[in-house]
Amino acid sequence: MISIIVAVAENGAIGKDNDLIWHLSDDLKRFKALTTGHTIVMGRKTYESLPKGALPNRTNVVLTANTEVHFPNCTLVHSIDEIIKTYGDRPEEHFVIGGGRLYEALLPFAEKIYLTKVHQSFDADVFFPEIDEAIWKEESREDFLASEKNEYAYSFINLLRK
Numbered sequence: 264m265i266s267i268i269v270a271v272a273e274n275g276a277i278g279k280d281n282d283l284i285w286h287l288s289d290d291l292k293r294f295k296a297l298t299t300g301h302t303i304v305m306g307r308k309t310y311e312s313l314p315k316g317a318l319p320n321r322t323n324v325v326l327t328a329n330t331e332v333h334f335p336n337c338t339l340v341h342s343i344d345e346i347i348k349t350y351g352d353r354p355e356e357h358f359v360i361g362g363g364r365l366y367e368a369l370l371p372f373a374e375k376i377y378l379t380k381v382h383q384s385f386d387a388d389v390f391f392p393e394i395d396e397a398i399w400k401e402e403s404r405e406d407f408l409a410s411e412k413n414e415y416a417y418s419f420i421n422l423l424r425k
């Protein structure tokens with residue numbers, strides 16, 4: 264099973280200059296709680312944006328067309344098809360953690376989206392595809408105000424494929 268986990272601004276923004284745009288402490292905590300112990304699948308650019316490389320206590324899978332490259336503590340994959348065939352049919356949850364290219368390609372194969380909606384618009388160079396309400400239904404939603412540790416108001420929204 265493939266799930267997507269992503270933080271998206273009101274205007275669909277998810278990243279700029281190969282980095283995240285905002286800092287939301289509670290979102291990072293939620294990300295860690297949900298993905299620890301699981302497989303996380305990411306694009307090469309998202310991998311390179313991680314300050315300390317592979318995330319601990321998770322199986323890190325990185326997609327790149329480059330068959331020569333090696334990243335420490337990562338499993339390399341070389342096509343979207345390989346991801347779908349390897350992880351799509353297994354019953355356990357595998358988390359696609361970005362970035363834009365991976366979300367775009369794998370959204371049609373995902374059963375669940377763990378969405379953090381950030382209630383602000385930002386200048387960006389990478390965006391999340393439109394979430395079609397005809398395809399996705401809200402399973403749960405929690406709304407939070409901005410605070411000292413979370414500079415913008417945000418919502419945790421779990422979406423299930425209808």
Ligand SMILES: NC(=O)c1ccc[n+]([C@@H]2O[C@H](COP(=O)([O-])OP(=O)(O)OC[C@H]3O[C@@H](n4cnc5c(N)ncnc54)[C@H](OP(=O)(O)O)[C@@H]3O)[C@@H](O)[C@H]2O)c1
Pocket residue numbers: 268269270271276277278279280281282283305306307308309310312326327328329341342343360361362363364365366368389
């Ligand atoms: N807001 C969030 O929740 C969130 C989460 C994660 C990332 N982000 C942001 O998203 C941005 C990065 O996204 P991005 O779209 O630029 O890059 P990306 O999706 O992380 O990685 C793109 C790379 O993945 C590989 N790739 C993609 N499709 C492929 C295919 N079909 N076959 C083989 N390889 C393929 C290629 O690597 P090679 O060039 O090596 O072949 C490509 O350059 C950053 O700003 C990051 O901070 C945001």
